[in-house]
Amino acid sequence: EVQLVESGGGLVQPGGSLRLSCVASGFTFNNFWRSWLRQAPGKRLEWVAHISQDGRETYYVDSVQGRFTISRDNAKNLLYLQMNSLRVEDAAVYYCASWGVVGGIDKNYWGQGTRVTVSS
Amino acid sequence: DVVVTQSPLSLPVTLGQPASISCRSSQSLVFSDGSTCLYWFQQRPGQSPRRLIYKVSNRDSGVPDRFSGSGSGTDFTLNISRVEAEDVGVYYCMQYVHWPHTFGPGTKLEI
Numbered sequence: 001e002v003q004l005v006e007s008g009g010g011l012v013q014p015g016g017s018l019r020l021s022c023v024a025s026g027f028t029f030n031n032f033w034r035s036w037l038r039q040a041p042g043k044r045l046e047w048v049a050h051i052s053q054d055g056r057e058t059y060y061v062d063s064v065q066g067r068f069t070i071s072r073d074n075a076k077n078l079l080y081l082q083m084n085s086l087r088v089e090d091a092a093v094y095y096c097a098s099w100g101v102v103g104g105i106d107k108n109y110w111g112q113g114t115r116v117t118v119s120s
Numbered sequence: 121d122v123v124v125t126q127s128p129l130s131l132p133v134t135l136g137q138p139a140s141i142s143c144r145s146s147q148s149l150v151f152s153d154g155s156t157c158l159y160w161f162q163q164r165p166g167q168s169p170r171r172l173i174y175k176v177s178n179r180d181s182g183v184p185d186r187f188s189g190s191g192s193g194t195d196f197t198l199n200i201s202r203v204e205a206e207d208v209g210v211y212y213c214m215q216y217v218h219w220p221h222t223f224g225p226g227t228k229l230e231i
Contacts, residue, residue, distance in 0.1 A: 044212065044223045044224065044225050044226055045161075045169065045212055045214070045223040045226075046223070047220050047221040047222070047223075050219075050221075059219050059220070061220045062220070095168055095169070105181065106174045106175070106178065106180070107180075107181075108159075108171040108174070108180065110168040110169055110170065111168065112168055113168055
C-alpha cells in the first residue's frame with residue numbers, strides 16, 4: 001500500500017520555525033513531482049511549494065517565497081518543508097502530495113496532513 | 121494569479137439523483153501541448169483530498185464511473201450521475217497550467 005506520512009507540525013510562536021517531513025512507503029517517488037499544500041480552517045486548499053523529480057526546480061506561492069524552502073531526499077523517499085519567519089496566517093493543515101505517471105497512467109497521492117498552529 | 125470559481129458553493133442532493141458542479145477559470149487552462157490542465161478533487165469529512173479527475177475528463181484509478189468531467193478552455197463541469205451517501209463532502213477544481221496552481225473555493229455536497 002502506498003502511503004505518505006507527514007510529521008513535524010505543532011504549535012509555534014510568530015516568527016518561529018518548523019520543519020515538516022513527509023516519508024513515503026510502498027512506492028518510490030523519485031520520478032514524481034512532489035508538493036506541499038495547505039488548508040486553513042474554512043478556507044480553500046492552497047498550493048504552497050512544488051519540487052521537480054531531481055530537486056533542481058522549485059516553485060513557491062508568493063506568500064511564502066523567501067521564508068519556506070522545499071527539498072527532497074530521493075535516497076530516503078523523503079520530502080521536507082523548512083518554514084521560517086512563520087506568521088499567524090501560515091496556520092493550517094499541511095499536506096504533502098506526489099504527482100507522476102506510472103505505466104502511462106497519471107497518479108496522485110496525498111498524506112493525511114500535519115497541523116501547524118502559529119500563535120503567541 | 122488565475123482565479124478559479126465554482127458554483128454552487130452548497131449543493132443539497134437526493135440519493136440516486138444526479139448532481140453537477142461548475143468550475144470556471146479566469147484564464148484558459150490549455151497547455152502548450154494542447155492538453156487542458158484541470159483536476160477535480162473530493163474531500164470527505166475528516167479526510168485528505170482525493171483526486172477524482174485529471175486533464176478535465178480522465179477518471180483516476182478506483183473512481184466510480186458515476187463521476188465524469190467535461191469542459192474546455194475556461195468552463196468545466198463535474199457530474200455525478202447518481203449520488204450515493206459516500207459522495208458527501210467538498211469538491212474542488214484546480215488548475216495546474218499557471219503557477220501558482222490554484223483551487224476553486226469548493227462545493228459542499230450534502231444529502
